[in-house]
Amino acid sequence: MAPKRVVIVGGGFAGFETARSLLRARTPEDDIEIVLVNPTDYFLYLPLLPEVAAAVIDPRRVTVSLPAALPGVRLALGSVHTIDLDGRAVTFTDPEGRDHELGYDRLVLAAGSVNKLLPIPGIAEHAHGFRGVPEALYLRDHIIRQIELAASTDDLAEREARCTFVVVGAGYTGTEVAAQGPLFTTAIAALHPVLRDQKIRWLLLDIAPRVLPELNPRLSKTADKVLRARGVEVRMGDTVEEATADGVKLKSGDVVPTRSLVWCVGVRPDPVVESVGLPTQKGRLIVESTLVVPGHPEVFACGDVAAVPDLTRPGECTAMTAQHASRQGKLAGRNVLASLTGRKLGRYKHHDLGFVVDLGGKQAAANPLKIPLGGFPAKVVTRGYHLVAMPGNRVRTAVDWLLDTVIGRQSVQLGLVRAPQVPLDTDTPEVPHLPDRPVRQ
Structure with a gap:
């Protein structure tokens, strides 16, 4: 048989x-x-993806080998x-x-x-998704490139646009990306003296009335306060009406010049x-x-x-x-x-144990066992939860967090954005550029 x-x-x-x-x-x-x-041949620990995009942890930390973690299971790619x-x-x-x-x-x-896409002109062509490691690494490269290109231009309007980042969606992912963003761009900009007095804008948009509408108002207020303290422009009740290669038009009528639109609306x-x-x-x-x-x-x-x-x-x-x-x-x-x-099947019944939201730095919002926490205590709970929930790479992840605290994050591009194709013949004098999506510089 x-x-x-x-x-x-x-x-x-x-x-x-x-x-x-x-x-x-x-x-x-x-x-x-x-x-x-x-x-893919790995399990992806999605909750830490924003930290990959912000160069806090190595992308290998959020990927766990399926053959290694599930010996005896046949993997069909x-x-x-x-x-x-x-x-x-x-x-x-x-x-x-x-x-x-x-x-x-x-x-x-x-x-x-x-990703959930809405019928908004230009979104599919000009927005960055955020559901996997390639997208997180792409966004990381894109952000670094925008800051470096801003430092290399004397056009003040172009510099301002490149230093403006728009995140759509104030749920868990969008809030974490917007919270991590200013810390990341500040660290990169500090390497370029010409950007010493340049304002770097981060905008968080959502048609919802408040940040993190899934959480209770107290935790939502905590996250909102952290975002605003970092200079994030939190615009609730507003969203993108149209996206182009040079910026976005908002529902409120405002036009925001930008080269960076991060789509975290939902799934x-x-x-x-x-x-x-x-x-x-x-x-x-x-x-x-x-x-x-x-x-x-x-x-x-x-x-x-x-x-x-x-x-x-x-x-x-x-x-x-x-x-x-x-x-x-x-x-x-x-x-x-x-x-x-031939045995009896069980029924699914589970009471929520609470949620954790990492806001970067020493900040987080959490409600373990329905106890609302903010600040450093919430940070400890959040990171502790992730280490317990991850099916692997716990020690390596903890080491990356320690290194980020002690020596800061790395800020180099990995060549994922509008990079020339690497030819087999390395002596080829001219290499055509492969436009990515979205097509931006």
Whole structure:
């Protein structure tokens, strides 16, 4: 008899924990093959991505090798684009463009989320996304380049535009990027005497009435105070109406010359959900509290792609957070094994333990166990939480934090923005430039 195959789509918080939970729960007698389909060979710890963009920690700290962390799990590199529920098979495309088909006995959909784009002219062409390591490194290079180009020009209008950075979205990610930004650009500008008296502007925009609307007003006020103390122009009730290569036009009518627009408006479930053809709620697959897709006992869904009933708040679904995704993944792994061995499935019920928001420097906002904290105590809680929650690289991350405190951050470009193509023939006298997206200098 061939082993039962469990295919997990996605290696984020939900998918990673599903695989790890299933590995830990199975016994030698359980003849199960676990296959994890993911575009990369690593798990990405998203909450620390703003610190990568601000050069506080090395990008390798937020990436954990899936083969190393999940021994015994077969990794299939690629992106799933078709799911055949009747044939019990998924089709994915590998990094080299080849299609592969995987049959399954149990399927776990945990593909996560992607950037949410709004129909605003110029956004797709001129905004920087912020959902992965390449985007974080690209943004890091872009910010450094803008400061260095500002220092090299005598055109005061151009210098001001290059020293202006606009962040759209005052949720967790946008707030952390806007909080880290001034510390980063100040450190870079200090290396250029010509920018000694140059004002560096950071703007945070959102149509919401306050920063971090998901948190209670006290923590929102704490974050707002930190942002304003760093010189961030917090503009609630305002957003981008149009983006161009030279600036943005705001809903309020103001025109802000800038070369930097960071898009942190929000996320939506991965488009693979649409290909399944099953009922959804706000783009998320409807599932039972056991994480089973109704009518398909062999299919489970968890994390951002699943509308999981919140048993602690009847009538609502769990939020799209890493906290829920991780815990749902753990249950999904146990329930998959239970479904294969004829045992009873558990139901998902979890009370929020609070949230943490790192505001850079010695500042943070947190509410562990519903206790609101700000300043340095919140910073200790925030970093402690991250070290516990990370599935790897804890010591290296802590060392990077220590080095940032003692000797500061590095401020060199890695050649990711409008860099010339590196030819095989290094003697080639002229190398064409490959324009990136957005096309800016």
